[in-house]
Amino acid sequence: MSESAIYAFVLVLYMGLLVVVGMLASRRMRSSEDFIAGGRSVGPWVTSLSYVAAYFSSVVIIGGGGFGYRFGLATIWIAAINVLVGCTLAWIVLGRRVRRFTSRLGVLTVPGFFGERFRSREARVLAAAVVALFLIIYNVSILKGMGHAFEVLMGMPYVAAVLLSAAIIILYVSLGGYLAVVWTGFFQAWVMGVGLILLTIAALNAVGGMTAASIDLASIDVGLVETPGAWGWAGLVSFALITSLGVWGMPQMVARFVSMRDVRVLRVGTVVVTIGGAMAALPYINGAIARVLHPDLTSSDLAIPTLTKAVLSPWGAAIFLAGVVAAGMSSFAAILLTTSSAVVRDVLQKGLGRDLTERQAIRYGRVVSVLVGAISLAIALRPPALVLVLMAFASAAIASTCLWPLLFGLYWRRTTRWGVLASMISGLVTTLVWMGLGSPFGLHGFIPGLGVSLAALVAVSLATPRLSAEELDRVFSATTSDA
Secondary structure, eight states, X not given: OOHHHHXXXXXXXXXXXXXXXXXXXXXXXXXXXXXXXXXXXXXXXXXXXXXXXHHSOHIIIIIIHHHHHHHXXXXXXXXXXXXXXXXXXHIIIIIHHHHHHHHHHTOOSHHHHHHHHTTOHHHHHHHHHHHHHHHHHHHHHHHHXXXXXXXXXXXXXXXXXXHHHHHHHHHHHHHHHHHHHHHHHHHHHHHHHHHHHHHHHHHXXXXXXXXXXXXXXXXXXXXXXXXXXXXXXXXXXXXXXXXXXXXXXXXXXXXXXXXXXSTTHHHHHHHHHHHHHGGGHHHHHHHHHHHHHOTTOSOGGGHHHHHHXXXXXXXXXXXXXXXXXXXXXXXXXXXXXXXXXXXXXXXXXXXXXXXXXXXXXXXXXXXXXXXXXXXHHHHHTSOOSOHHHHHHHHHHHHHHHXXXXXXXXXXXXXXXXXXXXXXXXXXXXXXXXXXHTTOGGGOOTHHHHHHHHHHHHHHHHHHSOOOXXXXXXXXXXXXXXXX
16 A cells, blocks of 8 residues: 555544544534533543643644754753643643533633623623634644645645645534534544654654754754753743643633533543643654754754654554644634634624524534634635744733633632723733734743733722622532532
8 A cells, every 4th residue: 555545544534533423423412502512511531631632732743843843852841831730730720610610600601701700791702702813813823733744744735735624623513513522632632642652752763762862952052952942031931831821711721621521520630631731742852853853844843744754654654644633623623613602602692692592503603613614724725924833822812811810700709890801901912012022032922911911900800899799609609500
């Protein structure tokens, strides 16, 4: 069997499985809650591994490998902080309260939580608009990563690769909703993990081990083996925080806590998500190894696909390609669903007061999923920047808008609607202006945006009337639905 035939066989088999999962999930859909949150019925293994798959997508595999290629082994610190902050601490700090509070308030989305927690239609609609706009940009980074993988490994034109990837994802998301997203994410996490392990073993063997790789990197540039090395502290810390703490404000990740069967899922899920998240280190390591073996690539985003083709057999490369596709598809699918939920539930139904039946809400959700996927696809055909740069930009804008309102809404009773609105607007504007100025001092806009957002939330909340005691009891008092 030829190399191209092997790739085609593995990918057709894999993508066919995803479509079947989407069709099976569609049979279990009875309401908009099923479409958005799987009926709040998802168990620990599916919840945690779908979280890992959505978190460490093709953005991390291709983009993280690209940063490992450019900046060397210091980038492993990003992966370590991702696991500690983005996985373990996120599950400990957010998981239980998100599940309980959203159940008490009868909401399924982050914008919906803002609207009910703070009695603010403005906060709901603003959050939904920011989520919809910037998740489209995030989706572009995912499609770009998958496109590069197909381009190098299969010789497929970039445009055709992006079109194929987007078509499959849009199909199974529009069919099966959230259950299709989490169940395909569960399978995709396993495929992604196996692919990354195979690549790492083969890459280390090709370069003679980690010690030999470090020596060779130092001979190219000693900054590639030092911390912060070629990157510098400002860049390293900024990206570590964006890709870890920033996750706390990303609605497609928080959705995993909303959909849990009950809070007991966290006992097993926190352990599984920590172990599964450890695979985040592998793309950065492989990117650095690619710098040794292929030092003259025209784009650092080509590091992982080029390394894969060089060190793996056709079958191994096909499995890895399936892993890249799996990672990207999982994140893209989660984002499509999150965006459609924000538009339909939080803008049309709650923001504009549109009265929709359950059947209409599901139909609108499917239509919006297709439209968002098509817009992302159109932009991805001529992408404007490196994969991880696009991801960091979108993540920074969303997290600087949503992170503190979510965290303080869960933990601080004194938070007010005006404090939340001030936090969201000031955080978003600061982030965008800072990045528009070219990120002074090498500091990404996420950092000043987060600082300004926090200060605004606390100051304005203390200066404006708190919610009534009845409202606070409604939010913070335990009920039988908290289990």
